[in-house]
Amino acid sequence: MKDDSSAEVKISLEPVVKTTSPTKDSPSHRANDGTKANLINGLNLLGFFLSLSASYLGGIAGWFGGSTNDELNSKYKTLITPSAAYYGYIWALIFLFEGFFAVAQLLPVYRRHPLVQRGVGPFFIVACVTQTIWQIFFGYELLLAAAISMFALMISLLAILMRQYSVIHDEEQKRIALIDAGEISEEEAVDLTARPPTLSYWLLRFSFALHAGWVTTSTPCVVAMAMMQLGMDVEYELWVSCISVPLIFGCCLGLLLREEMGIPSYVFSGTCSYAFAGIAWELYAPSTVILGKHDEASITLMKNLSGFCGACILVVTFSRIVALFLRDQCKKLLKKEEVEEIDGAEYPYVKA
Structure with missing residues (x-):
């Protein structure tokens, strides 16, 4: 009788094909392209120092108008103004990692990186200029102009994120095509998508998600400040607050649940969550400015809404991380390839 307990084995008689060296257009070749820095690299560095200088001189030293950002935020406090400690920490992180980017993108290994040249492109210098303009307008208490500048800054940063997502998708498709064509092996292929937690991710992608998340939550706050300065009814400020928080919340969920390359964006969503926590914390002990404008019901509503x-x-971020980790582990088990050695040659086989 046959032993049915033994596993049937199907063996492919085609030996494992050795791949060739990387081609000129392969990701590994482009990653090591040591060409000189171009205009975009120079403008990125210049823009960073421009933005950093304006933010320090205006926001901390009070050169523009004589008031610091802390003083103006206290003067024009709204229902969606985070606690002062919250935006103090976040701006330090933003400038720290954007400084890392500004220096790293000048290095030979990164200066022609697709995420720098096509992903960031000219939009970082645009973001730096608009942030500088915003700081000047904000310092001089031209809040309507500051709100317009902040909106332009938000669009610039979101454009960087969208362009980087597009580059990540394109580069991954190229890498897969080269591997399938046998021009390079998986070991030789350089991953240009800068996946977390690689060093490339922290240098080329992290700062923009952080900055975009914070500016996205700050834009409706500056709009509410402008409405307050214009003497508009406090009901309009309440409407802006009640609409903007759930809207941003929905965008965060969309970025967390999508399946495209470069997504989910944990940093953008986490930054928005951080801002909402700062709003809720501030409203637990509201300032006299808030108490003088809004009733207890409005304050409680925004406190609970932002906290929720x-x-x-x-919660969604943690659940998503766990779910994707388990999914990836299952894929690795299903795609695990075993090799049978016959007469010194290795042949891939799959158990029946």
């Missing part, structure tokens, strides 16, 4: 949205983003 911030907590939900954290």
Whole structure:
């Protein structure tokens, strides 16, 4: 009788094909392209120092108009103004990692990186200029102009994120095509998508997601400040607050649940959650400015709404990380290839 307990083995008689060296257009060749820095690299460095200088001189030293950002935020406090400690920490992180980017993108290994040349492109210098303009307008208390500048800054940063997502998708498709064509092996292929937690991710992608997330939550706040300065009814400020927080919350969920390359964006969503926590914390002990404008019901509404949205983003983020980790582990088990050696040659086979 046959032993049915033994596993049937199907063996492919085609030996494993050795791949060739990387071609001129392969990702590994382009990653090591040591060409000189171009105009975009220079403008990125210049823009960073311009933005950093304006933010320090205006926001901390009070050169523009004589008031610091802390003083103006206290003067024009709204229902969606985070606690002062929250935006103090986040701006330090933003400038720190954007400084890392500004220096790293000048290095030979990164200066022609697709995420720098096509992903960031001219939009970082645009973001730096608009942030400088915003700081000047904000310092001189031209809040309507500051709100327009902040909106332009948000669009510039979101454009960088969208362009980087597009580059990540294109580069991954090229890498897969070269591997399938046998021009390079998986070991030789250089991953230009800068996946977390690689060093490339922290240098080329992290700062923009952080900056975009914070500016996205700050834009409606500056709009509410402008409405306050214009003497508009406090009901309009309440409407801006009630609409903007759930809208941003929905965008965060969309970025967390999508399946495209470069997504989910944990940093953008986490930054928004951080901002919502800062709003809720500030409203637990509201300032006299808030108490003088809004009733207790409005304050409680925004406190609970921002706290709920911030907590939900954290829960979804944690759940998403766990779910994707388990999915990737299952894929690795299903795609695990075993090799049988016959007469010194290795042949791939699959158990029946």
